[in-house]
Amino acid sequence: MTDEPDVIVVGAGPVGLLLAAELRLAGAVPLVLERLAVRSPQRKARGVGPLAAEALARRGLGERLTADLAERSAEKARDHGSAKGHFSAIHKIDPALQDEPDRQGVWIWQPELEELLAEFATGLGVEVRREHTVVGVAQDAGAVTLTVATPHGERRLRAAYVVGCDGGRSTVRRLTGFDFPGTPPMMTARRAEAEILEGADRLPPPGRQHGGILHHGHGMLATFDFGDTPEDREAPLTAEELENSVRRVTGVDVRVALTGETLRFTDHARQATTYRRGRVLLAGDAAHVHSPMGGQGLNLGLMDAVNLGWKLAAEIRGHAPPGLLDSYTAERHPVGARVLHNTRAQSALLAPGPHTDALRDVFADLMDIPEVNRHLGRMLSGLADAYDFPYPSTHPLTGRHCPDLAFKAGARADRLSRYTVYGRSVLLAPDVRAAEPWRARVDLVEVESIAHDGLGAVLVRPDGAVAWASGGQPDAEGLESALRTWFSR
Ligand SMILES: Cc1cc2nc3c(=O)[nH]c(=O)nc-3n(C[C@H](O)[C@H](O)[C@H](O)COP(=O)(O)OP(=O)(O)OC[C@H]3O[C@@H](n4cnc5c(N)ncnc54)[C@H](O)[C@@H]3O)c2cc1C
Structure with a gap:
C-alpha cells in the first residue's frame, strides 16, 4: 500500500469500513485510519434498517446477514417484549401492515457487523491502520494533509480527499470547521451490566417513572434520565453516577456494582450544514447525531457510504460528470434532516409527566389505524424516500432505492x-x-x-x-x- 492513497477514511466503524470497500470497488485506493488498537466490543446497534440491509445484500453479504435471523429476531422480540417495531418505545409498528412487507431490516449486533464489514473491505485489498489517531487536518488546492498520532510518534499523511467517518464527536469535522447546529439533549441514557447490591426490592417494575424510564433485569440496569446532563460525556460511567440517575428517575436509593459493559448516550440532534468542505467530506455519525430511538443511525450512515463511494471514486478517476460529488450532500442531507426530525418527536413523546402519558395513549390509539402505522413505518425505514434528481422523473420508482428485482x-x-x-x-x-x-x-x-x-x-x-x-x-x-x-x- 502506498503512503499516498487517493482517499483517507478516518474511522473504521461500520460507515468507514463500508465506504472504503465501496471506494475500492469503484477503482480508488483508500486507506483507513482507526484510533483503537482493537475493534470496540460495545453493543450499540443491534439492527440495520431495510435500505442498508439491501445495500449490503447487493454486495453479496446478504447470506451472512440473514444466517441466524430467526433466532436473532426471537431474541430481540424477547428483550423488547414485542416482535413489532416501535415509535418512541410504543411497540405497534406491524411489519405485515407495511407497503412492502418483504423489505425488512436485519438483526445483527454492531461488533459482528463491523467484523463482517472489516472482512469485506480487507478482502477487497483495503488497508486499515489501527492505533492511528487523526489530530490535525489541513487542506490545500491539491490535497489534504493529516497529522496522525501513532505508537511510533506523529506522522503526516496526504491524500487527494479525506472522509471523516470518525463518529459523533468527529475530530475531522471539528478541525475542518464544519458547522454542526442542532438541539441539545433532553435526556441522558445510561446502561450497564450491573448487580443491584441494595434496594432492588424497592425498585418499581421497569417502565415509565416520574423522572424518566427505568429498565432492569437479566443483569442489566438502565435509565433514560430527563433530569441531568453529565458534564464530561467522555468519562466512563461509574456506579455512583448510575445510582444517582436511578434516584432521579425513580426516587429510590440503590447501591450497584458494575459487572461488565457500560454505555452512556444522549438524544442531542445535530447535523453538519454541508457534508463537503473542499477536499474533506463527512459520512455517518460524523455528519449527523441523534437519539438511537427507532434504530436509524446505521441505515442512515451506511447509505451515506454507498452514496458517496462511487461518486468520490469517479471524481478521483477523472470520469465524474460535473456536480456529481456535490450531489452527495444534496441527496443525503435531506434524508438525515428527516431522521433528526422524527427522533426529536420520539424524544418529546418519551418525556416524563402526566401530559406526555396522555399524549402517548392518544398516539398509541392512532397507531392502530393501518395508514398511520404504514406512515410511521415509512418514516423509520426510509423506504419511500426519493432523491430529487435534476431531470424530470418518468416513473414513481425514480429516485427511490431499488428492491432486489x-x-x-x-x-x-x-x-x-x-x-x-x-x-x-x-x-x-x-x-x-x-x-x-x-x-x-x-x-x-x-x-x-x-x-x-x-x-x-x-x-x-x-x-x-x-x-x-x-x-x-x-x-x-x-x-x-x-x-x-x-x-x-
Ligand atoms: C445505544 C445505541 C443503540 C443504537 N442502536 C442502533 C440500532 O439498533 N440501529 C442503528 O441503525 N443504529 C443504532 N445506533 C446508532 C449506531 O450505533 C451509529 O449510528 C453507528 O455507530 C455510526 O457508525 P459510524 O461508523 O458513523 O461511527 P462510529 O461507529 O462511532 O465509528 C467511528 C470510528 O472512528 C474512530 N475514530 C474516532 N475519532 C478518530 C480519530 N481522531 N482518528 C481515527 N479514528 C477515530 C472510532 O474509534 C470509531 O471506530 C445506536 C447507537 C447507540 C448509542
Whole structure:
C-alpha cells in the first residue's frame, strides 16, 4: 500500500469500513485510519434498517446477514417484549401492515457487523491502520494533509480527499470547521451490566417513572434520565453516577456494582450544514447525531457510504460528470434532516409527566389505524424516500432505492443482486442499445420482463438508487438524460 492513497477514511466503524470497500470497488485506493488498537466490543446497534440491509445484500453479504435471523429476531422480540417495531418505545409498528412487507431490516449486533464489514473491505485489498489517531487536518488546492498520532510518534499523511467517518464527536469535522447546529439533549441514557447490591426490592417494575424510564433485569440496569446532563460525556460511567440517575428517575436509593459493559448516550440532534468542505467530506455519525430511538443511525450512515463511494471514486478517476460529488450532500442531507426530525418527536413523546402519558395513549390509539402505522413505518425505514434528481422523473420508482428485482432474461430467471456485487451501475431493459456509449460504466442486461408492477426497464446506480425507470414504453430521451447526469461516456 502506498503512503499516498487517493482517499483517507478516518474511522473504521461500520460507515468507514463500508465506504472504503465501496471506494475500492469503484477503482480508488483508500486507506483507513482507526484510533483503537482493537475493534470496540460495545453493543450499540443491534439492527440495520431495510435500505442498508439491501445495500449490503447487493454486495453479496446478504447470506451472512440473514444466517441466524430467526433466532436473532426471537431474541430481540424477547428483550423488547414485542416482535413489532416501535415509535418512541410504543411497540405497534406491524411489519405485515407495511407497503412492502418483504423489505425488512436485519438483526445483527454492531461488533459482528463491523467484523463482517472489516472482512469485506480487507478482502477487497483495503488497508486499515489501527492505533492511528487523526489530530490535525489541513487542506490545500491539491490535497489534504493529516497529522496522525501513532505508537511510533506523529506522522503526516496526504491524500487527494479525506472522509471523516470518525463518529459523533468527529475530530475531522471539528478541525475542518464544519458547522454542526442542532438541539441539545433532553435526556441522558445510561446502561450497564450491573448487580443491584441494595434496594432492588424497592425498585418499581421497569417502565415509565416520574423522572424518566427505568429498565432492569437479566443483569442489566438502565435509565433514560430527563433530569441531568453529565458534564464530561467522555468519562466512563461509574456506579455512583448510575445510582444517582436511578434516584432521579425513580426516587429510590440503590447501591450497584458494575459487572461488565457500560454505555452512556444522549438524544442531542445535530447535523453538519454541508457534508463537503473542499477536499474533506463527512459520512455517518460524523455528519449527523441523534437519539438511537427507532434504530436509524446505521441505515442512515451506511447509505451515506454507498452514496458517496462511487461518486468520490469517479471524481478521483477523472470520469465524474460535473456536480456529481456535490450531489452527495444534496441527496443525503435531506434524508438525515428527516431522521433528526422524527427522533426529536420520539424524544418529546418519551418525556416524563402526566401530559406526555396522555399524549402517548392518544398516539398509541392512532397507531392502530393501518395508514398511520404504514406512515410511521415509512418514516423509520426510509423506504419511500426519493432523491430529487435534476431531470424530470418518468416513473414513481425514480429516485427511490431499488428492491432486489426478479426478472426473466431469455429462458433464465434471474435477480438484480447477481449483477450488483461489483458495485457497477446496471440497466435492465428489453432493448439496451441506447446505452451502448456508456458500456464502460454501466452493465447492460437485456430482459424480457421484470417482476415488479408496471416496470418495463430500469437503470440502477451503483448505490441502488433508481436513476431512471420506464413502464415499458420507449423513453430514450429520459434514459439518456439519466445516463449523462450520472456517468461520463
Ligand atoms: C445505544 C445505541 C443503540 C443504537 N442502536 C442502533 C440500532 O439498533 N440501529 C442503528 O441503525 N443504529 C443504532 N445506533 C446508532 C449506531 O450505533 C451509529 O449510528 C453507528 O455507530 C455510526 O457508525 P459510524 O461508523 O458513523 O461511527 P462510529 O461507529 O462511532 O465509528 C467511528 C470510528 O472512528 C474512530 N475514530 C474516532 N475519532 C478518530 C480519530 N481522531 N482518528 C481515527 N479514528 C477515530 C472510532 O474509534 C470509531 O471506530 C445506536 C447507537 C447507540 C448509542
